[in-house]
Amino acid sequence: MNRKGLLLLLLALVLLLSCFLHIQFTEVSSTSAAQANVLWWEFRFPRLISALVAGAGLSLSGLLMQNLFRNPMAGPYVLGINSGASLTTALLMLGGFPLMLHNFGLVGSSLLGAFLAAAFMFFVSWRVQQTTGLLLVGLMFASFTGSIESVLQSWASPEQVKQFFLWNMGSLQQLSAAQVPWLLTLFTVALLWSLLLIRSLNAFVLGQDQAFQLGVRTQRVRFSMLAITALLAGSITAYCGPIAFVGLAIPNLGRQLLRTQDHFLLIIFCLLFGALFLLGCDILSVYLEPYFSLPINVLTSLIGAPYIAYLVLRRS
Amino acid sequence: MRSLWLLLLLVVWACESDPQPQRPKQAKNLCKYSELLTITPAKNGFLIQIKNPEQPKEKFSFQLEQPFMRIAVLSATHVGMLSALEQQHRLCAIPDKRYLHDPLIKKAVAQGKVADLKSAQQLSIKKLLARHTQALVFSGFGPEQTQIKRLRSIGLTCIPNYEWRETHPLARAEWVLLFGALTGQFEKAQQYFKQVCQNYKRIRTLPNLCNSNPIVISGYVYGDQWVAPAANSFEARLYADVDFAYYFNKRAGTGSCFSSIQSVLAKSTGVVLWLNPGQPTRAALLQQYPKYKYFPFFKKRIFCYTHNTNFYWECAAAHPDWVLSDLSQIRNGNVKKLHFYKELRP
Numbered sequence: 001m002n003r004k005g006l007l008l009l010l011l012a013l014v015l016l017l018s019c020f021l022h023i024q025f026t027e028v029s030s031t032s033a034a035q036a037n038v039l040w041w042e043f044r045f046p047r048l049i050s051a052l053v054a055g056a057g058l059s060l061s062g063l064l065m066q067n068l069f070r071n072p073m074a075g076p077y078v079l080g081i082n083s084g085a086s087l088t089t090a091l092l093m094l095g096g097f098p099l100m101l102h103n104f105g106l107v108g109s110s111l112l113g114a115f116l117a118a119a120f121m122f123f124v125s126w127r128v129q130q131t132t133g134l135l136l137v138g139l140m141f142a143s144f145t146g147s148i149e150s151v152l153q154s155w156a157s158p159e160q161v162k163q164f165f166l167w168n169m170g171s172l173q174q175l176s177a178a179q180v181p182w183l184l185t186l187f188t189v190a191l192l193w194s195l196l197l198i199r200s201l202n203a204f205v206l207g208q209d210q211a212f213q214l215g216v217r218t219q220r221v222r223f224s225m226l227a228i229t230a231l232l233a234g235s236i237t238a239y240c241g242p243i244a245f246v247g248l249a250i251p252n253l254g255r256q257l258l259r260t261q262d263h264f265l266l267i268i269f270c271l272l273f274g275a276l277f278l279l280g281c282d283i284l285s286v287y288l289e290p291y292f293s294l295p296i297n298v299l300t301s302l303i304g305a306p307y308i309a310y311l312v313l314r315r316s
Numbered sequence: 317m318r319s320l321w322l323l324l325l326l327v328v329w330a331c332e333s334d335p336q337p338q339r340p341k342q343a344k345n346l347c348k349y350s351e352l353l354t355i356t357p358a359k360n361g362f363l364i365q366i367k368n369p370e371q372p373k374e375k376f377s378f379q380l381e382q383p384f385m386r387i388a389v390l391s392a393t394h395v396g397m398l399s400a401l402e403q404q405h406r407l408c409a410i411p412d413k414r415y416l417h418d419p420l421i422k423k424a425v426a427q428g429k430v431a432d433l434k435s436a437q438q439l440s441i442k443k444l445l446a447r448h449t450q451a452l453v454f455s456g457f458g459p460e461q462t463q464i465k466r467l468r469s470i471g472l473t474c475i476p477n478y479e480w481r482e483t484h485p486l487a488r489a490e491w492v493l494l495f496g497a498l499t500g501q502f503e504k505a506q507q508y509f510k511q512v513c514q515n516y517k518r519i520r521t522l523p524n525l526c527n528s529n530p531i532v533i534s535g536y537v538y539g540d541q542w543v544a545p546a547a548n549s550f551e552a553r554l555y556a557d558v559d560f561a562y563y564f565n566k567r568a569g570t571g572s573c574f575s576s577i578q579s580v581l582a583k584s585t586g587v588v589l590w591l592n593p594g595q596p597t598r599a600a601l602l603q604q605y606p607k608y609k610y611f612p613f614f615k616k617r618i619f620c621y622t623h624n625t626n627f628y629w630e631c632a633a634a635h636p637d638w639v640l641s642d643l644s645q646i647r648n649g650n651v652k653k654l655h656f657y658k659e660l661r662p
Contacts, residue, residue: 039582042607289541
């Protein structure tokens, strides 16, 4: 087995160990069997799945965005895809629509927002060729959606504002056992779809014109990449709130460690390390709980932001 | 021997000619319970001193000689204190009309006699000056805001209120004396507070009809945590005064305490009563956090004031006797007339 294979195997083992460590936190000391059952199935298990799926899914969507835009600074958060999902969710939550009460209302609106934002950024990427320009548009878009959310908050009731604020902080504890199959289904569809695209993704590394000459249906692949990203970012944002930096940092780290453009290896790395990263952040937040509470978004930003700054400095 | 007599004479003379300087008589603090507010009689009024709990060395103090005719307040609690003294007519600005309860003030706001500042965080200096505001009472949150400093610099008396940081319900209510001094109704405020104290003490000594001390939990899920009043807060004191065994009575602190949701779920089998969950109905609770249904105490008695939140926030600080009366009735299970609380029916 070569070095890359060993690294991925090691990652898989560490992830498995982390899962066991995460499960150990279940407090069953003073509970009945029935209550221990509730603790595990309704609290621990959905939290574990949230961490694994959100970490893996956001990393995968970041990898796809970086390939599509041929830009290592691309990611669902930086390009405003999370912001699109956040905006439509804000419209639903702060607008007080009864649809909000339904599980599908939240997921549907989040998916729609993510898809529209991804389509918008894709359109912009055709017009704006420069990386800096594209990132600026992404930041402006995020700022614009943030302003609309602020306007909506000034109209909404304090209760609605509180609900939206909490959702916006990001959380791995909001998913219920009943929602786990939905999140897993959406994730599995997105994952299988991206595995079908591996050859095209590898060809895209050479540039879309080259990929076209190699027989790749570039238009269809571009649409697929956007759809997968919207599916992942939208569903994860709906259930866990917007989570920053995972989608941006993990694929870059994968390229640095594996030194490859083979998207089969990169996808596996993103799935394993993305899941491990978010699980690690959650384990850390559990350890810190007796002292202070840190929303998951704060932890990911605390670790992710310096890494991105390092990447930018290294490139310049 | 002669020199010894001379020395003795000198000592006696020295003692007589240099009498001990008399200590100035310490002015009496008129506040008995409060740890943060001091009111002492001064030459033409009162000397008011307010301690900042975050920075104990920092003390706001001012000499009050004339009562204020036009007062702006930045919290519903301050409105309640003025209402308790029937001094609503001195109000010239309030923080947000959506959080008002007092019908008199609501009417005054509707008629444009009292300005609605909309937000306590983004103060409109223009609005305050247009209303000829003489004094502004604001809730202290550590370091003072820039706006407050700016208002002080143009001559407005800005008074911090830390009533919410007191650890005893009566200490909180005692801040009514500050409003009594500000409005020239100090004696009335003293009478009012004396009555509140008497009621509070009477209710505290009412017999506990429960066989044991019922275990009570307070608070709700906020984000990823359970938030509740800490063991040394005024709310925990209220629970102790009606013989409740408070779930968080080992969590030190004078404000809020936090606990993991799973820890609360795992260790709350003995809880028989849930207070202040923050929602007016059980359905609203489940909508806010569907996993509440798994908590054993969700199926027990739940009481909250959220059917009339504005009334509670405006009046509870000035009426701890009413809050205690409600809790006492809830404890004994013979609920006759509750002032603030209402049971969330299953």
